[in-house]
Amino acid sequence: MSAGRPGAGRTDTAALPVAFVPEIPGSKSITNRAALLAAAAAGTTRLLRPLVSEDTLAFREALVDLGARVTAGPRDEYWEITGLGGAPAGRARVWCADAGTAARFLLPFCAAGEGRFLLDGTAQLRARPLRPLADALTSLGATVRTAPGAALPLQMDAAGLHGGEVDLDGSLSSQFLSGLLMAAPLARAPLTIRTRSLVSRPYADMTLALMRHFGADAEETSPGTIEARPGGYAASRLAIEPDASSASYFFAAAVIAGRTVTVPGLGRESLQGDLRFVEVLRRAGARVETTGEATTVTGTGHVRGGFAVDMGEISDTFMTLAAIAPLADAPITIHGVGHARLKESDRVAAVARNLRACGVDTEEGPDRLTVHPGRPVAARIACHRDHRIAMAFSVLGLRVRGALTLDDPDCVGKTFPGFHEELSRFRTRYGIPVGGGGTHRAVHHP
Template identity: 75%
Template sequence: MTDTTAYPTAATARIPGSKSITNRALLLAAAATGTSRLCRPLVSADTLAFRTALTDLGFRVGAPEHDEVWEVTGVGRGPTGRADVWCEDAGTAARFLPPFAAAGRGRFVFDGSAQLRARPLRPLAGALAALGAAVTTSPGGGLPMTLDTEGLYGGALTVHSSLSSQFLSGLLMAAPLMRTPVTFTVEGLVSRPYLAMTLALMRRFGARVTEWPGDVIEVRPGGYGAVDLAVEPDASTASYVFAAAAITGTTVTVPGLGSGSLQGDLRFVDVLRRLGARVEITDTATSVTGAGRLRGGFSVDMGEISDTFMTLAAIAPLADAPVTIRGIAHARLKESDRLAAVAHNLRALGVDTDESHDRITVHPGTPVGARIACRRDHRIGMAFSVLGLRVPGITLDDPDCVGKTFPQFHEELRRLFPPTFRPASPQRQGSR
């Protein structure tokens, strides 16, 4: 059993708003008629990039209360005119905003960082062309993407979502702005909880959506109406403090993240239960209490909550038996090849790891300190920082990568676990 006497027995974590909810709500508010107020949105590199992209498209987004509230004014339709939109590193901007723009009228050019250019967009481009837009992409099928459009017609559309559910979410959110109803037949869906989140938020803004058996979704025209929305804490980000509680034998509570959450990634706490942690979920909060020791010897499909698989993989060497994580092939197409990145870093720490196309097995071991290659991926940096609570000498080659979703991550981990938290190395390798 780990000596936990130096740790606070219980702590309340300050987790920023959900990126997934913030960016979906930004788009839906821009598509609505009237002014919506988003309370406690995530303020991070990704959401600021999304907000700026909306202003590039001609929409007004104000922050009159020091970023505690964002006011978004929409006119009930897609953008018009011409615009060059820079998405930076934000995958949601590159997947959600082109369908919204295509539902408007004009010429729109979307581009982003080299990292974002490497991420696939071909299924989205094909769907937009089928709905009536003229679309060109890079030779590889990614950014830059140019849209020439007079609006989208609707109709029947088959969407292949095995690479990312974000393609489907982007098309769905644009559907109420199309001329006729749209019937989506969904094939190969990954990350189903994110689809559920999209549909719930669309309905909150007034969309008329019907789900039929066999993954068929019908969306009727009619647009959206403005709403006021409180953004939940980010469940993916909460996974790091929950995992930290599990390996340190302490209790961490995240208020505002309760049983009615829209976010599927809250299911990560069910995985922590299998590791031996105690979990309590109420209407208003979630708490995790760790035993300081982890029980392994199981296999878990994390395909629907893949943004948290790295959190599990990073702490899995501390378990008493191997842990296999499967169903995560699509995680190779995120900000980095996350499967390869996790396996590489675990091996650098001296941990025996088996990797295949869609799974990884992490064996028990005694990790040693090493420099973590973050690959500009915020989730790699945060996951291995948690392991650093138990393993001296873990540093990050890019500690600032956490700014994509949680700029105050290092400070919050230090506040929650002051005796053992070791700041990431301030040194840099390579250009950013």
């Protein structure tokens, strides 16, 4: 591709070879939800192709600490989880590591049981909020003692959840609602949850779909009000979809490299809201095809800008768009992502600072980011131990003049341990050099 203005140099996609098919790991969101539901169920569940990463392994170990039995198949091709037939009982210390889903899902699970449970995690996880969930569980009968700021470490004295009605603030994270929902069928009486200002709504829809797969009786009776009835869960069998958030990096790479990427297993019936990211890429000029079996994105090497998009419901992918936005032909504004400031890092601020380090004019507000066209230059990317920052800027590295350097390349192990190898395979397939000449430059690791 020739040098020139951002996005210059179109590629004749009709002459391209067959699509690149990246090996996308299983969905973290589905893996951890399904693992918890299997641990609560009576009987043995088989999860096919679960994600094997730092977050999911921490979650799996926590379930073992709470009494579930987990057997992994060869090369972790499947997990068999023999459940408790309900909530945990007794005493347990639970290490959540960096996994926000572990803290937010296991806390209600423990509250539905009986005994004393101590939950803790890394300094990064201790900085993430828990107050809305702790307050809701207290109102339902649990005794919760948190560290200052309503954070981990946390002690839970549980005697079961009595059901009834509860209001939940969903403006900080949808994980609070998902955690409470999954515990609701374990309560002694029907539980009605009223949530307001819910962010990332598709994750709550995913949770409800998986609960029903495992036999729960739960429904949204009116907008923002969900009722779950007692009855628990039954063991099942579930094939885990490829992770749509992880796939976003390769879909974006296709756009800026003028290539085609296909991800089998991510089709029209996907449970994952983040697959809607491809519709954002369509606005940016990509050709998108979604069938019942797969999603394919074809780029031209040109990124069309000049639009604003609300990514509040798919906020795990806003960084992917922000990272390729400097290559667009006009500014791109992303809004609705204020809650992303409370993730593994303040993602809005971190993305803005890293783009500026690359010489890109970037403006930020409380819940928005505007990225102007530019010619990104070599820089050292501050990952803040955040896997999604590392992966998003690795994609930008395909088109940077010079080399981007990640200060923590290994942080991708949180959700996608093989990411760098897959991106290298994409780069090799299409002759995109590492630190060589031309406009394509890849990320270097220290």
